[in-house]
Amino acid sequence: MPALAESLKGRDFTRVADWSGAELVSVLDLADDLKERQQRREEHTLLPGRTLGMIFQKPSTRTRVSFEVGIAQLGGTGLYLAASDLQLGRGETLKDTATVLSRYLDGLMIRTFAQEDVDELARHASIPVINGLTDSAHPCQALADVMTIRERLGRLDGVRVVYLGDGNNVCASLMVAASKLGLEFVAATPEGYEPDPRAVEIAREAGGSVELLRDPREAAQGADVLYTDVWTSMGQEEERERRLADLTGYAIDEGLVRLAGAEAIVLHCLPAHYGEEITEEVLYGPHSAVWDQAENRLHAQKALMALVIA
Numbered sequence: 056m057p058a059l060a061e062s063l064k065g066r067d068f069t070r071v072a073d074w075s076g077a078e079l080v081s082v083l084d085l086a087d088d089l090k091e092r093q094q095r096r097e098e099h100t101l102l103p104g105r106t107l108g109m110i111f112q113k114p115s116t117r118t119r120v121s122f123e124v125g126i127a128q129l130g131g132t133g134l135y136l137a138a139s140d141l142q143l144g145r146g147e148t149l150k151d152t153a154t155v156l157s158r159y160l161d162g163l164m165i166r167t168f169a170q171e172d173v174d175e176l177a178r179h180a181s182i183p184v185i186n187g188l189t190d191s192a193h194p195c196q197a198l199a200d201v202m203t204i205r206e207r208l209g210r211l212d213g214v215r216v217v218y219l220g221d222g223n224n225v226c227a228s229l230m231v232a233a234s235k236l237g238l239e240f241v242a243a244t245p246e247g248y249e250p251d252p253r254a255v256e257i258a259r260e261a262g263g264s265v266e267l268l269r270d271p272r273e274a275a276q277g278a279d280v281l282y283t284d285v286w287t288s289m290g291q292e293e294e295r296e297r298r299l300a301d302l303t304g305y306a307i308d309e310g311l312v313r314l315a316g317a318e319a320i321v322l323h324c325l326p327a328h329y330g331e332e333i334t335e336e337v338l339y340g341p342h343s344a345v346w347d348q349a350e351n352r353l354h355a356q357k358a359l360m361a362l363v364i365a
Contacts, residue, residue, distance in 0.1 A: 060085075063362040067177040069186045070170070071194045071228050072257045076235035083202050085358035086351070093128065093354070100130030101361040105161040107131060109187070112138040112167040113289055117325060117352050118187045118195070122164055125357040131161070131364075138167070153179035162364040168290065183363040185356075190224060190290070191251060196324050197228040198355035201236055203348040204280055207320050212237035217278040217315070219243050219271050220305045220332050221298070222250030225284045225324050230254055234263020241266045243274035245301050271305050278315040281342075282322040283307050283332045299331065307333045312342050320344040 059081050068074070092099045107126045111119065123133040138144055143152055153176045156163060163180060165173055166187035177184035186194050205211050216233055218226050222244045231254055233240040240263060242250050249267060258265045268274045275281060286302045287295045307321060321333075321342045329335040338345055 060362055060365075064365055065183055066363050067184045068194055068359055068363060069173050069177050069184060070192050071197050071231040071235070072254075074235075076237075076261075079198070079201070079232060079235060082198055082355065082358045082362060083205060085361060086198070086202050086354045087206070089357050089361070090351070090354040099128070102126065102161075102364055103130035105129075105131035105364055106159070107133050107162045107164060107360065107364070108136055108156055108160040109133055110136045110138055110141070110143075110163065110165040110167070111187075112165075113188065115166055115187075117349060118164075118166050121352040121356055122187065122360075125353050126360060129357055129361060131360075134160070149175045150179045152176070153184075154181075157181040162360060185359065185363070188224070190288075191227065193224045193228045193324070194232075195352065195356055195359070196225055197232040198359065199348055199351040200229050200282070200322060200324075201232050201238075202351045202355050203322065203344050204238070204320070206347065206351070207344050208279060208318070213239065214279045215239045215241065215277065216280040216282060217241045217243065217274045218250075218282045219274065219307060219311075220283045220302055221248045221286055221288075223284060223288060227251045227254035229282070230258045230263070230265060231261070234258035234261040234265065239264040239266075241268060241274050241278070243268045243271045243305065245269065245305065248301065271311065272314060275311050275314040278319055280320055280322060281307050281312065281315055284324055285326065285328055286332050287328075302332070306331065307337055309334065309336060309340070312337060312340070315342075322348050325349055 126133040157180050162183045164185040164187045168190050170189040170191045173186045222242050230240045286298045323345045
């Protein structure tokens with residue numbers, strides 16, 4: 056573990072595909088340890104005096120709060136950088152931005168639209184760059200997801216994860232993480248909402264079990280984990296009515312939960328829209344692990360920062 060942890064210093068975390076299963080497990084193991092320390096109120100200032108810059112081009116609740124609180128609990132400082140307040144908003148290049156911010160900061164997190172922007176930032180930054188979300192990937196969410204699954208079910212190997220609805224960025228990152236960690240992944244989506252073919256290819260090349268289905272009820276049979284996300288993401292508001300019509304029948308409700316395993320858990324990366332992709336009864340019901348999952352964004356990201364910035 057120490058040698059592996061040492062090898063992660065300075066690494067970018069822009070997509071799950073770039074990290075091995077062993078590297079992901081090292082983050083999960085440290086996250087578990089940091090969570091226990093936080094619950095016992097034990098000091099764990101692993102990044103004293105370090106500063107994390109956080110660029111936001113999209114609004115956020117969980118990403119902003121979890122990173123800002125996380126770096127503070129590690130003994131560092133988080134600096135919120137609205138893209139509109141930076142010279143990026145007036146045409147400064149990502150290359151120049153990355154170069155100058157590398158002289159001020161110890162790490163950089165960005166939540167934006169295009170994955171290409173994160174990649175370019177990482178290419179030119181001399182400090183670790185963490186992807187806080189793009190339209191095609193949500194790797195930090197995937198870390199929290201698998202942390203929660205292992206925490207609640209006691210294992211990862213052989214766990215059957217069923218993702219329902221829109222095969223979006225959350226679906227893609229979790230699929231690749233699952234493939235590297237021995238989980239079985241099923242995506243049940245209507246036509247036109249399938250997960251990114253490249254993510255499916257990467258997952259299968261990594262040896263993962265990936266199944267693509269249409270029927271949500273068929274998919275839910277015997278699931279260990281039922282997972283969903285909003286049907287209309289930021290930037291898709293004009294498609295809302297069509298999406299609601301297309302995705303009807305893919306909501307996680309009590310009937311679908313009954314088809315899963317008796318010990319199955321339900322996950323949702325939030326925010327939730329009751330009556331669309333999930334019911335309020337399920338979100339607050341006995342199978343829900345959603346609130347643990349939301350909390351685990353904090354612990355997983357603290358572990359990630361500790362490893363790459365240390």
